Amino acid sequence: MxxxxxxxxxxxxxxxxxxxxxxxxxDGRAVSITGDExxxxxxGFLCVKVNNYLDRVYSSxxxxxxxxxxxxxxEGRFERVSWDxxxxxxAERLRAIVAEHGAEAVLPYSYAGTMGVxxxxxxxxxxxxxxxxxxxxxxxxxxxGTVGYKYTVGATVGTDPEQLAxxxxxxxxxxxxxxxxxxxxxxxKEAKAKGxxxxxxxxxxxxxxxLADEWVPIRPGTDAALALxxxxxxxxxxxxxxDYVARYTVGFEQLRARVAECPPGWxxxxxxxxxxxxxxxxxxxxxxxxAAIRVNYGMQRHANGGMAIRTVACLPALVGAWxxxxxxICLSTSGVFGLNLAALERADLLRGNPRTINMVRLGEALTxxxxxxxxxxxxxxxxxxxxxxxxSKVLAGLRRDDLFVAVHEQVxxxxxxxxxxxxxxxxxxxxxxxxKAYGHLYVQLSEPAIEPLGEAVPNTELFRxxxxxxxxxxxxxxxSDEELVRQALETSHPSMAGITYERLRRDGWxxxxxxxxxxxxxxxxxxxxxxxCELYSERAKRDGFDPLPSYRPPAxxxxxxxxxxxxxxxxxxxxxxxxxxxxxxxxxxxxxxxEGKPTLELHPSDAASRGIMTGDRVRVFNDxxxxxxxxxxxxxVPPGVAAxxxxxxxxxxxxxxxxxxxxxxxxxxMGGGATFHDNLVQVxxxxx
Numbered sequence: 001m002x003x004x005x006x007x008x009x010x011x012x013x014x015x016x017x018x019x020x021x022x023x024x025x026x027d028g029r030a031v032s033i034t035g036d037e038x039x040x041x042x043x044g045f046l047c048v049k050v051n052n053y054l055d056r057v058y059s060s061x062x063x064x065x066x067x068x069x070x071x072x073x074x075e076g077r078f079e080r081v082s083w084d085x086x087x088x089x090x091a092e093r094l095r096a097i098v099a100e101h102g103a104e105a106v107l108p109y110s111y112a113g114t115m116g117v118x119x120x121x122x123x124x125x126x127x128x129x130x131x132x133x134x135x136x137x138x139x140x141x142x143x144x145g146t147v148g149y150k151y152t153v154g155a156t157v158g159t160d161p162e163q164l165a166x167x168x169x170x171x172x173x174x175x176x177x178x179x180x181x182x183x184x185x186x187x188x189k190e191a192k193a194k195g196x197x198x199x200x201x202x203x204x205x206x207x208x209x210x211l212a213d214e215w216v217p218i219r220p221g222t223d224a225a226l227a228l229x230x231x232x233x234x235x236x237x238x239x240x241x242x243d244y245v246a247r248y249t250v251g252f253e254q255l256r257a258r259v260a261e262c263p264p265g266w267x268x269x270x271x272x273x274x275x276x277x278x279x280x281x282x283x284x285x286x287x288x289x290x291a292a293i294r295v296n297y298g299m300q301r302h303a304n305g306g307m308a309i310r311t312v313a314c315l316p317a318l319v320g321a322w323x324x325x326x327x328x329i330c331l332s333t334s335g336v337f338g339l340n341l342a343a344l345e346r347a348d349l350l351r352g353n354p355r356t357i358n359m360v361r362l363g364e365a366l367t368x369x370x371x372x373x374x375x376x377x378x379x380x381x382x383x384x385x386x387x388x389x390x391x392s393k394v395l396a397g398l399r400r401d402d403l404f405v406a407v408h409e410q411v412x413x414x415x416x417x418x419x420x421x422x423x424x425x426x427x428x429x430x431x432x433x434x435x436k437a438y439g440h441l442y443v444q445l446s447e448p449a450i451e452p453l454g455e456a457v458p459n460t461e462l463f464r465x466x467x468x469x470x471x472x473x474x475x476x477x478x479x480s481d482e483e484l485v486r487q488a489l490e491t492s493h494p495s496m497a498g499i500t501y502e503r504l505r506r507d508g509w510x511x512x513x514x515x516x517x518x519x520x521x522x523x524x525x526x527x528x529x530x531x532x533c534e535l536y537s538e539r540a541k542r543d544g545f546d547p548l549p550s551y552r553p554p555a556x557x558x559x560x561x562x563x564x565x566x567x568x569x570x571x572x573x574x575x576x577x578x579x580x581x582x583x584x585x586x587x588x589x590x591x592x593x594x595e596g597k598p599t600l601e602l603h604p605s606d607a608a609s610r611g612i613m614t615g616d617r618v619r620v621f622n623d624x625x626x627x628x629x630x631x632x633x634x635x636x637v638p639p640g641v642a643a644x645x646x647x648x649x650x651x652x653x654x655x656x657x658x659x660x661x662x663x664x665x666x667x668x669x670m671g672g673g674a675t676f677h678d679n680l681v682q683v684x685x686x687x688x
Contacts, residue, residue, distance in 0.1 A: 002027050008036060008508050010446035011050050012119065012428040013581050014112035014141070016161075016332070016439020017183040019046055020509060021053075023429070023449050030054055030429060030450055039509060041162065041440040047182045048578065048594065049585050057427045057453070061411040061587055064454025067422040073399050076417040083455060083465070086421050091469040093404045093420070094131070097375045103132035104354050105375040109362065111138055113381030113584070114459075116433030116446065118484050120381065122344035123463040123477070130472050132351030134374070137358040137672060140387070142332070144673030145300035148310035149331050151540045152317075154527035156335035159292050159328040160518040161440055165190040166326035169288040170198045173312060174223060175296030178207040179578040181439060184294065185211065191326075197288070199281065201226070202298075203573055204601070204643040205636040216281065217638045220571045220677050221302035221554030222271040224311040226278065228551055229267030231259040233282035234318055240286070241320025248524035249317050251536020251548065258548045270551070270559065272638050285315065290324035295331050298575050302678040303555035306670025310540075311549035317521075317533035325517035335527075336512055337436040337443065338493020344484060346476055360674045361665050363390045366397020380408035380425070380459055385415040386583040386649050389663040389674060392625045395650075408462050411587060414651050424456040431458040432481040434488055434504075441512045443496075445485070445504035460484065545670065555666055556680040568622045568680035570606065570642045574659040575677070577645035586649050598653050600629035601643040602683065607633040610684060617654075617686040622679065625661035628654035628686060642683060 004024040011019040020039035024032040033054055037044030046053075066086035071077025081089075097105050108128045114120055128135075146156055164170060165187040177184050188211060192198060200212035201223070209215045218226060234240050235256045245252050264275035264282075271278075285291050293315065300309050313329055321327035357365050357374075362384055365374050377398075388394045398405065398418035407419040416422050430452040435444045457465075460481055467477040479487070486501050497513040504510060514520075521533070528534050541547035553559035557571065579594035580586045600618055612618060614633045619626060620642070629644060637643050648658045666675045 004031065007449040008446070009429050009449050010116070010433070010435045010444045012114040012116050012433065012435070012446070013050070013584060014115055015047070015581065016181045016437065017041065017047070018115065018435055018437035018439065018444065019050065019183065020444060021046070021050070025449060028450060030057065039442070041183055041442060043183065043186060049581050049591070052585070052588065052590060055588055055590060056411065056585065057429055059411055059588065062453060063409055063412060063416070063422055063424040064456060065424055066455065069420050073401070073418045076412070078422065086423060087465055087469045090406050090421055090466065094376060094470070097404065098131070101372040101375050103351065104134045105372040106131060106133040107357060107365065107374045107377050108133060108136050109359060109377055109379045109384060110136070110381040111140055111359065113383070114428065114433070116428065116435050117339060117341060117344060117488055118433045118481060119431070119459045121341065122484050123460040124380065125345040126349055126476050127463040127467050127472070129346060129349040130351060130467070130474065131470070132354055134354050135356040137356050139672045140359050140674045142297050142300070142673070143671035144306035144668035145297055145309040145331055147670040148300065148306035148308065149313050151310050151537045151545070152313040152534055156332040157520050157527065158330035158333070160325070161294070161330055161333070162187060163326045163517055164188060164292050164294070167191050167290045167292040168196050169284060169291040170196055171201060171285070171291070171293045172198065172208060172212065173201045173293055173295045174299030175294055176202070176206040176208050176575060177294065178211060180296070180576050184439065197284070203637060203641050204575060207578065216273055216277065219270070219272045219638060220573050220641060221304060221308070221557065222551070223299050224304065224308040224549065224551040225262070225267045225270040226273060227311045227315060228259050228262035228549060229264045229278045230282035230285060230315065231255065231318060232262045233264065233279055234286045235259055237283070239283065240318050244320035244323060245318065248521070248526070249533045249535050250530050251534060254548055255314070255535040258550070262551070270553065286319045289319070289321060290327035291319065291321045292327055293329040295329060298677065300668065301674055301676045303666060303668060303675050304552040305668045305673060305675070307545070307550055307552065311551070314533070314535050314549050317535070322519070322521040325519040328521065332438040333441055334436060334438040336441060336495055336514060338491050338495045339434070339436055339443070339488045340491040341488065343487040343490060349474065349476060358667065358672050360389060360667060360672065362388045363393025363397055363665060366400065366403065367393050375402065376404040376406070378406045379415055383413045383415045383583045385418065386413070386647055386658060387660065389660050389676060390624055390665040391650070391657060391660040393665070408459060410456070413583070413587070414649050423462055424454055426452050426456045426458045430456065432485065434485045441514060441518070442509045443499055443504070443512065444509040447505070552669070554678045555675065556664070556678055564680055568682045569640065570681050570683055571640060572620070572642050572644065572662060572679045572681045573677040574644045574646045574663065577647070580647060583647045583649060586647060586652065592652060595645065597630045598648045598658070599632045599644065600683065601632045601634065601636050603635060603637050603639045603641065604633055605639045606642070606683070607631065612683070612685050618683050619686045620662060620681050620683050622662055622681045624664065625657065627657050627659055627661045642681070
């Protein structure tokens with residue numbers, strides 16, 4: 001038997017862990033995959049999703065050659081064509097659309113199907129800048145929380161996740177760590193073994209509840225109210241760190257006045273968390289150090305999501321948790337990385353002053369936008385037919401006969417079914433890329449571990465070829481992938497000191513040039529305008545927001561819209577499934593078996609009043625649409641709340657729709673983010 005060769009890569013998926021992959025390759029084929037035991041964060045294991053990554057790489061659904069549609073849109077019938085034919089056809093259509101409607105009639109649509117910095121945003125941005133296409137506001141995931149966090153802390157910098165092992169109290173707030181950040185679990189378990197207490201704050205009793213000592217079931221979208229009440233107790237009882245507050249914060253007296261109006265009883269009415277539990281949590285948080293908060297993006301997918309993150313981010317400064325390397329808060333580590341992304345994207349190539357379209361509003365853009373209408377949609381790194389909100393509008397737009405749709409994809413997704421042309425994309429095992437992370441402090445290089453399957457190419461090569469077909473002769477369109485990596489590493493940012501292409505080729509990864517232990521704000525030095533933690537933010541005020549932490553109810557709730565709640569009394573959240581990563585892996589039969597069925601979790605009181613039992617088929621509906629699930633009745637959600645684990649492909653869901661038939665394309669308060677968890681629905685036992 002031919003011996004195997006060990007090769008390495010990096011997980012490219014939208015997850016904080018950004019794992020180092022270790023592969024056995026035999027005769028050019030990857031035959032096994034695991035985590036690199038030498039990597040300090042990966043520690044030799046992978047999640048249930050990427051454990052089966054080779055099933056995706058070698059899936060019978062892989063797109064291996066360029067395809068051109070021969071059936072009706074949505075039917076999924078294609079013929080194989082050559083790369084020359086596919087490029088000529090695409091370039092011809094783009095030229096014709098630009099000539100008749102202007103370049104703004106072309107819309108790129110992409111997000112984090114790959115998080116490698118080349119695949120995420122480099123040659124593609126150069127191409128669409130040169131074309132003068134509409135700009136895409138890529139807000140669907142994290143922007144609201146990022147903006148809110150920055151108003152308080154100044155940048156997405158926080159606690160080094162590895163240091164949680166030394167915390168004595170850990171609040172897992174709005175995060176299903178076991179399913180979506182599994183490489184943090186060993187550090188949490190280590191802290192528990194040393195005596196730490198772990199509290200989960202979440203509307204849904206997820207797998208992470210098994211890791212926690214206490215689950216605090218909170219109503220969706222009320223996290224800011226809980227944080228304000230905790231600060232009320234801390235200020236009322238003089239439990240704050242007066243020295244840290246005086247030295248390293250601004251706005252304490254204004255904050256004290258604000259939270260005086262938010263006692264635990266007030267918060268109980270809004271959050272559903274008993275006032276006594278809020279008192280206990282606040283006192284424990286203030287008197288147990290180091291105390292760490294791991295907050296994730298579920299909290300900010302509400303109409304008030306940016307302010308919710310801003311408010312929670314005030315807590316560590318109030319109690320001096322930042323003094324300790326294992327204290328503070330972590331939303332994302334991405335702000336520590338100093339890669340030169342501007343060199344990749346080349347905004348200087350931009351033609352004209354094109355409009356910006358928010359990706360959350362894709363359905364609206366495809367069905368309502370005019371002057372000019374969107375006449376060409378170029379999709380890569382995304383599956384909008386499955387993941388975009390207000391799905392009925394999105395699918396109606398994709399069905400338009402006058403809309404030219406090009407898709408670059410690894411497997412035949414639901415979005416591909418609406419394409420006019422499909423280009424074959426490589427997996428991370430087949431391409432070169434550079435990776436930062438948002439859950440640890442290591443930059444990594446992934447080099448090809450196998451040859452590209454079929455005629456697949458990475459995003460960079462696709463847009464090089466298309467640029468050539470369009471006649472773009474700027475040298476920027478001839479940069480190789482290695483040259484792009486080197487450009488990203490050409491930076492004077494202190495966190496990147498000593499990290500070179502040659503070093504990454506030799507070692508595979510490098511820790512950022514930050515101290516160990518990393519305590520970024522132990523003595524202030526916040527990257528805010530004041531240099532302090534801004535409990536009161538003049539910048540937020542200038543931007544039209546309340547300068548102090550505040551609470552507004554979800555846009556769809558009994559508190560904000562009682563008439564709507566009378567018709568649709570259940571708050572629906574649709575957080576990440578355990579075996580899917582957004583819609584990635586959801587086409588694989590093994591992963592669908594792991595998830596079971598598209599399920600709706602209901603509280604027993606809500607189920608009983610509707611005559612619903614576990615296993616029943618249920619219809620869930622609101623003014624935006626309807627979807628069908630199987631009921632699971634239990635106390636995994638509070639009364640008045642339903643939870644669905646997503647994202648099932650529509651083609652694998654009852655009646656060809658998934659939960660996004662119900663979700664809103666309303667924008668969040670800050671940054672224009674998505675509000676996937678801010679939805680009221682009605683649930684009934686299905687009659688058919």
